[in-house]
Amino acid sequence: MFAGRHVLRRSTSRAILSTAVPKRGLLSAVVNPKDGLSDEECEIYDLAKRFADSELAPNMRKWDESSHFPIETMRKAAELGFGTIYCSEEYGGTGLKRIDASIIFEALSGGDVPVTAFISIHNMVAWMIDSFGSKELKEKYIPKLSSMEILASYCLTEPSSGSDAASLQTTAKRDGDYLVLNGSKAFISGAGSSDLYLVMVRTGGPGAKGITSVLVEKGTPGFSFGKNEDKIGWKCQPTRVITFEDCRVPITNIVGEEGKGFTYAMKGLNGGRVNIASCSLGGAQSALQAAVDHVGVRNQFGNPLSSFQNTQFKLAEMAMKLTASRLMVRNAARAVDAQSPSAAAACAMAKAFATEECFKVTDEAIQLHGGYGYLNDYPVGQYMRDLRVNRILEGTSEVMRMIVAREIIKE
Secondary structure (H helix, E strand, O other): OOOOOOOOOOOOHHHHOOOOOOOOOOHHHHOOOOOOOOHHHHHHHHHHHHHHHHHHHHHHHHHHHHOOOOHHHHHHHHOOOOOOOOOOHHHOOOOOOHHHHHHHHHHHHOOOHHHHHHHHHHHHHHHHHHHHOOHHHHHHHHHHHHHOOOOEEEEOOEOOEOOOHHHOOOEEEEEOOEEEEEEEEEEEEOOOOOOEEEEEEEOOOOOHHHEEEEEEEOOOOOEEEOOOOOOOOOOOOOEEEEEEEEEEEEHHHEEOOOOOHHHHHHHHHHHHHHHHHHHHHHHHHHHHHHHHHHHHHOEEOOEEHHHOHHHHHHHHHHHHHHHHHHHHHHHHHHHHHOOOOOHHHHHHHHHHHHHHHHHHHHHHHHHHHHHHHHOOOOOHHHHHHHHHHHHOOOOOHHHHHHHHHHHHHOO
């Protein structure tokens, strides 16, 4: 059904992505994810949506219930160019823009939010290597990350440092041609299943300037994993504490310059925040579609629920929240592409607004389903569970407000 790897490269996408996609009911005419997109961006959305409909959505509930991490399905997504979306083509990346990535993640997450969120994290790590790593690291890892032959995890948060990330305590001491790592990271998505870990460690003094980024491969002696956390949502995606005990990593695995790790991490998070917000868009779109479908067939007092003004007003509010969120997210993605001075604030605003408002959409979708919405037979409950954490990871909503406020009041 799909063409070979990297079909999304701009030089080839027009001819390959021409297959028409069937319309998905009246919702798409009112809350249309493709509004304002170019023809090529629409084609990119359509390709990702076809994959979501055929490979993700039919398995979403099963993967959630069994906590199955669908690595082979993600490798199928990589065949379409989704493994390194915005890495350069020089080392095997797809070479697209951040707005393209946002569109892809929105479309994919309509089929499964946590699977898409992991693909976004994997992309963030690949981009950091592509942007700041040495030629040797790029040649070694980017091609395998592109095919998702190897999976990558981002490791910043620690048990005692979440929002205050610059206070991290995992240390890396030089010993000849090696760094010796000691410490732990918490809430690491993909931990245990991923093959490569981009870890922020302290090589210098206190604060942000003492932090360095280093790559650690699974299987390195002294590198171990805790139990898979039992989470409210994102159940198909493993999340573990990772621990380093005298773990020796070659100096050559440092990404970029020593002491610049925190800067790289924050630059990675700007795009990561757009990605996660995009995942909220897709989940909310599917929840709204499910609500529209349900109220159209569910009768009460002799009439379909959709005939009641209260229902109509709820749907209108949900549509407005989703549309406003989408506009903010795409504005932020384009700000990153343009390397705008306001990009960090735009990403923070979009992340806070979209993740909060889209969560409200899923909550209202459950309400419109009535008691049925509380049953696992209906997907709206899973969308709500999976979207809830998006208000926490990649920077909490509170931290996003701090970033925006600082930009507003600085001289």
